[in-house]
Amino acid sequence: MNDPAVLIAGAGPTGLTAAMELSRLGVDVRIVDRAGAPSATSRALGIQARTVELLRPRGVGDELLRLGNRANATALYATGGKLTEIELHRMASDFNYVLLLDQSETERVLTEQLGRQGVKVERGVEVTALQQHDDSVAVHLRAGDGQSEIVRPRYVIAADGAHSVIRKATGVSFEGRQLSHSYVLGDLSLTGDVPEDQLSIFLGRRGFLAVFPMGAGRFRFMATDPDGLTGDAGDPTLAGIQQLYDRTAALPARLAGLRWSSRFRINSRHAAHLRAGRVFLGGDAAHVHSPAGGQGMNAGIQDMVNLSWKLALVLAGRARPELLDTYESDRLPVIRDLVTMTERATAAFNSTSPLAHAALTRLAPLVLARIRLQRKAADRLGQLSAGYRGAPLSADGGRIGKLRAGDRIPDAAVVTVDGEHRRLHDLLDLSGPTLLVFGDDEPLRTGLSTAVTVRRLASAPALTADPAAWLLARPDGYLAAAGTAADADRLRRWVKRWLTPDTP
Ligand SMILES: Cc1cc2nc3c(=O)[nH]c(=O)nc-3n(C[C@H](O)[C@H](O)[C@H](O)COP(=O)(O)OP(=O)(O)OC[C@H]3O[C@@H](n4cnc5c(N)ncnc54)[C@H](O)[C@@H]3O)c2cc1C
Structure with missing residues (x-):
């Protein structure tokens, strides 16, 4: 077997998403899993709105939507009857529900898509050890028949679950x-x-x-x-x-x-770092927590959507290697927040103190009687509000309307310069940044990399009324930077900082 550019250990939802994304982006990958057959044990059920938004344009969302059962609310009851409900239909997404599907089915759908992209999971093959070198990682693999092999990928993704052998080999602590x-x-x-x-x-x-x-x-x-x-x-x-x-x-x-x-x-734990040299940790290898809210698998999938475009651009020589550090600076705060939130929810739901129980059952209906808080709770459960504000990749990124750099870009209705009525998410390039420009795009093109796709818009009323606005969208649908014609330097700074200059 050849040395792939990226070796992925683990074919759970996290590893499968990484393999699917990277192979779609033209990266040579191998994905191995210790288990001889796909897991039949049932764990994650809830596929959240943000995950559907991300998986749909990547070829698997429609099948998941076809198979899953939709729950439009999370209802809370006390022994006396219904207290209140979180109205998921208030989520700011077309997928304003939680999609319930057995994890083994989700994994099957991802594996089939991966197969269509020409990658087969190597089952019964486990990572036993690794050593990092300047330009590669030596990964020791052992197959079920006892055969061993050393592969030398440029990068490794540890998606090998909560007891990750790779995380232990890198010495990254698992705090909690x-x-x-x-x-x-x-x-x-x-x-x-x-x-x-x-x-x-x-x-x-x-x-x-x-x-x-x-x-x-x-x-x-x-x-x-x-x-x-x-x-x-x-x-x-x-x-x-x-x-x-x-x-x-x-x-x-x-x-x-x-x-x-x-x-x-x-x-309830998370890794102290998500990157150790050429190794990236994701999914349960990087964070485990209570199933309250059905967040874990979704977080693992979103880890890999965050990492994959960065790895693909760096491997293709189109982005600076520092871009890879932003996987940790983007995702670690989101993960910390998730671990804290699920711990709190678990403690509140499980408290056997009569006082705490009375407080929860009285407070929940009062809090959720407010529409604003309903929306907030629904967006949070759907993982729509998690974003990367304040992270280095969003630094100096400015804003457009209410959106700040690092925020998820909503799937707003837009009109292109050709008069076509489209949805914003359909206009995003899934392999590199997309510059969406209202008005004259010529001044913005100076110093722009060919890694950036330019699309011209006539209007997007939900986003801005400024006829000279622009926004730079990342392939994972978050706002990289925004401004008006007067802020062209901001765009140039972002491009210069993260992308490599085009070779003439
Ligand atoms: C009861 C329960 C309910 C849950 N409900 C939800 C929910 O509703 N929503 C949600 O989002 N999450 C939920 N979760 C969490 C979710 O199941 C996990 O977050 C998810 O499985 C993590 O996926 P993963 O790919 O990171 O890891 P895993 O699914 O653990 O996959 C890791 C893979 O790595 C392989 N492996 C291990 N070691 C090696 C090695 N050395 N070499 C090669 N391969 C290796 C394993 O065989 C395995 O296939 C729930 C969890 C539990 C326990």
Whole structure:
């Protein structure tokens, strides 16, 4: 086998996204996974709006949308009845719901797309060790048949999960702790009053319980069990789960058809760094946390969408190597925030203190009665509000309307100079920055790299009314810089700082 430009360890959602993105961008990749077959264990269910926005133009979103079940709200109940709900339809996205799909299905869809792009996952092959050199990494691979091999890629992506061998080999610390709660999980059918178009969360005085509708009467059940109603060892039984349900859930239901059940504990940790020399850490190898809010897999996918265009441009000699440092400076603050947010939500939902329970059940309806806070909560769950303001790649980037450099660019309706009515996201180049210019683009072209695609717009009322405005969009749909004709120097500075000069 050849030495690829990038070796990806792990074919979970993170590694598969990296392989799909990099191969789409023309990078020679190999992706290996220790497991001999795709994982059948069910974990992530929730695909968030931002993930759908990013995956759709990359060829897999429509299939995920076809397969998944849509939940339009997250409803909160106390034992006495419904308290309130987070109205996901208020999200500022076309995909204003959470898409529920078994992680093994999401992985299958990603693997099939990868296959269409000419890359096959090498299964039963594990990374056992690595050494970093000036221009490559020596990666030791061992196949299931005992054969070993050393490959020398220029870069390595560690997507090898929470117990990452690669993270340990690089010496990057994994800071955090194990949370005390143990969770019960089950896949079952449910007959009763539980709606199939919402996530239902029941806040009990002794722990919480959530049911996720998977479509066709199937539900995923997840609960804490502080009093051990389901026992404390072995897979929970249907009778035990029903007992837990009856004690906590405000909507009566009969549970049946248990396909599988299990227990798990949660760690809440993140890597101190996302880059160690030529190695990049992403997904669970870089962050693990409570499943509250269904964020983990989504974060891993978005890690790789952030990293891949940067790696591809640097490998093609079109961007400066420093661009690779911005993977960590973009993503680490988002990850820290996610770990804190999920820890807080988990602590609030699981508190067995009567005072804390009373505060939560009284406060939640009051807070969520405000439309502004509804929108904020929905955008946060959908990972639409996470962005890179203040990061080096957004520094000195200016603003356009309410958007600041580092923000996600909304999918606004625009009219091109040719009079075409389009959506902004459809105009973005997914391989390099796109300069969107209202008015005369000639003054902005001086010193511009050919890595930048230029598109001329006549209007985008939701973004700006300034006829001389421009904005520079990154391939992952975040604002790199913006201004008006008078700020042409800002554009030139961004291009000079991050991209390499064109060779004549
Ligand atoms: C019960 C539960 C519910 C969850 N619900 C959600 C949810 O609703 N939404 C959400 O976003 N997230 C959720 N998550 C989190 C989500 O499952 C993970 O964040 C996601 O699987 C991470 O993907 P990954 O590709 O980074 O790692 P993994 O899925 O762990 O994949 C790592 C891969 O690396 C391979 N590997 C390991 N070591 C090596 C090696 N040395 N060499 C080669 N290959 C190796 C493994 O075989 C594996 O295939 C949930 C997690 C749990 C436990």
